[in-house]
Amino acid sequence: MELPTWDEVLKIAEDFGNETYPTLIAIIAIAVYSGFVFMFYRVLAKKDLITLDLSKYADDFGGKIKKYLRSMLFVVQYIVVIPILIAFWTLVLAAILTLLSNSDDHARNALIATAVVGAVRILAYWTEELSRDVAKMLPFAVLGVFLVDSTSVKWNEFQELLSSLPQLAESFISSLILLAILETLLRIATTIRRIRSKRWKRKRMQKELSRKTGRKVADIKEDIRDDGSLNLSAGADVEELQNVVEDAVEDLLEEANEGL
Structure with missing residues (x-):
């Protein structure tokens, strides 16, 4: 080739x-x-x-x-x-x-x-x-x-x-x-x-806290705005409420800051 x-x-x-x-x-x-x-x-x-x-x-x-x-x-x-x-x-x-x-x-x-x-x-x-x-x-x-x-x-x-x-x-x-x-x-x-x-979610969380603690929503918001913690005056089921409170505190504080 x-x-x-x-x-x-x-x-x-x-x-x-x-x-x-x-x-x-x-x-x-x-x-x-x-x-x-x-x-x-x-x-x-x-x-x-x-x-x-x-x-x-x-x-x-x-x-x-x-x-x-x-x-x-x-x-x-x-x-x-x-x-x-x-x-x-x-x-x-x-x-x-x-x-x-x-x-x-x-x-x-x-x-x-x-x-x-x-x-x-x-x-x-x-x-x-x-x-x-x-x-x-x-x-x-x-x-x-x-x-x-x-x-x-x-x-x-x-x-x-x-x-x-x-x-x-x-x-x-x-x-x-x-x-x-x-x-x-x-x-x-x-x-x-x-x-x-976000406001609807916060209101729903507030109502859940109110139902579990037996307190008014206005009182719950006032507590969290004062010192960032919830005064559990109901005295019962504190451990059960702790997780709910921790989830709600950040949103409620943010709502308070937005109102300033």
């Missing part, structure tokens, strides 16, 4: 590279795009887009200053920072639609991106699993259509989108303001629900 010459080996390697180069590029592009979409939908579908608790910086102050700072930090975190993040991901989704979809209507692409992001944010406050499914649905669907249709990336459409941003800015900003209002309302509703749930 005659071995190929060096030139023949180079020719075979060159032909192999020319044949497999498009496939290799497609593999890398799909992997990179899928990784980006993975990061995109996992971040966007979280209930808390950022885990930074800015309100802790107000704990060094007291009285009205503390309440004022907590309110200001709430505004910065949930009405400024988070809407900016949502706007960024909306622009990313609009860019994906512009580059890969067959639609040349940039206003429609922006509308679809805003609608999807808004739906994802609503679902994130209900169940993050469903919000993740919705967040990844459109990017992967666009990728599937792009691969099946064998179209090319429309960089000229993307450039046209950038050039037409001033005309789209008014409607797009209105959509972003809508998303910011929606996010703020969802956060406020969730906070109110959490506070009401």
Whole structure:
């Protein structure tokens, strides 16, 4: 068997590279795009887009200053920072639609991106699993259509989108303001629900203590606010009540602090 010459080996390697180069590029592009979409939908579908608790910086102050700072930090975190993040991901989704979809209507692409992001944010406050499914649905669907249709990336459409941003800015900003209002309302509703749930739990614990000790709820709360312990004047079943009291003291003290 005659071995190929060096030139023949180079020719075979060159032909192999020319044949497999498009496939290799497609593999890398799909992997990179899928990784980006993975990061995109996992971040966007979280209930808390950022885990930074800015309100802790107000704990060094007291009285009205503390309440004022907590309110200001709430505004910065949930009405400024988070809407900016949502706007960024909306622009990313609009860019994906512009580059890969067959639609040349940039206003429609922006509308679809805003609608999807808004739906994802609503679902994130209900169940993050469903919000993740919705967040990844459109990017992967666009990728599937792009691969099946064998179209090319429309960089000229993307450039046209950038050039037409001033005309789209008014409607797009209105959509972003809508998303910011929606996010703020969802956060406020969730906070109110959490506070009401905690208060209901505390009241139930107080009623349980009242039933076991034979004392009024007001007297129990007064004891715990005074020194953090319960005066078991009933005198019976002290050991049985001890576990219940220990579970309740922390919540009741927290309730007292919130009232200050």
